[in-house]
Amino acid sequence: MKKFKFNKNKKSFILSLLLLAAVVGTAGTVALAVGKSNKVINTFQAADNNTGIDEGDGGEPKNKVVSIKNESEKDKAFIRARVTVSPEGACKVDTSRAESWEYCKEDGFYYYLKAVAPKGKTTELFNGVTPSDDFKGDTFDVTVYEESCVANVSSNKDLDINTVKAAFDKAEKSGTVEVK
Structure with a gap:
């Protein structure tokens, strides 16, 4: 070795x-x-989606006017609303002058076809309530239920109802529809 x-x-x-x-x-x-590394500043901001029902008064209860206001400070909103009457058939809600609103039979919502600017409001959804001829009761209730979602559009023109519905479908999937 x-x-x-x-x-x-x-x-x-x-x-x-x-x-x-x-x-x-x-x-x-x-x-x-x-x-040392440069600090990263998070610039993400949550959407501002806040809407509410605006009940104007047309002079007497049967002439009640209803629109939806966007109370947001910075974001436009898409808005949809459903109107129900209780007891059913007690009155007729006049939506004949509901400019820029379109009714969808599939889901029972009226869709506002414009993006509502911050601090803006829709046109009137309805402009009067008339008791039905065969209604024998003393009172009836008209309930307005509205939902909104952030509108990422730059146009202020009337949109197609399918465009607005698609925005609500997307918002529902992500859980960002504001319900009032």
Whole structure:
């Protein structure tokens, strides 16, 4: 069996490599510890979706007018509303002058076909209530239920009902429809 001997040069070379590895490792650790990075500022802002029913008065109860207002400070809104009468058939709600509103038989909603500007409101959804001829009761209730979602459109023209419905479908899937 042959014995190997280390000479001084090999020992020096190995010690130099170990020392170099220690210096590089220490320098890298110190550099990472004191290194600075630019701060990242989160600029995300939640949508502002806040609407409410505006009940105007046409002079007497049967001439009640109803529109929906966008109380948001910054975002446009799409709006839809459902009108119910209790007891059913007690009165006729006059929607004949409901400009920019379109009724959808599939879901029973009236869709406003414009994006409502912040602090703006829709045209009148209805402009009067007339008791039915065969209604014998003393009172009836007209209930307006409205929903809204943020409208990401730049146009102020009337839109197609399918465009507005698609916005509500998308908002419903993401859970961002405001219900009042």
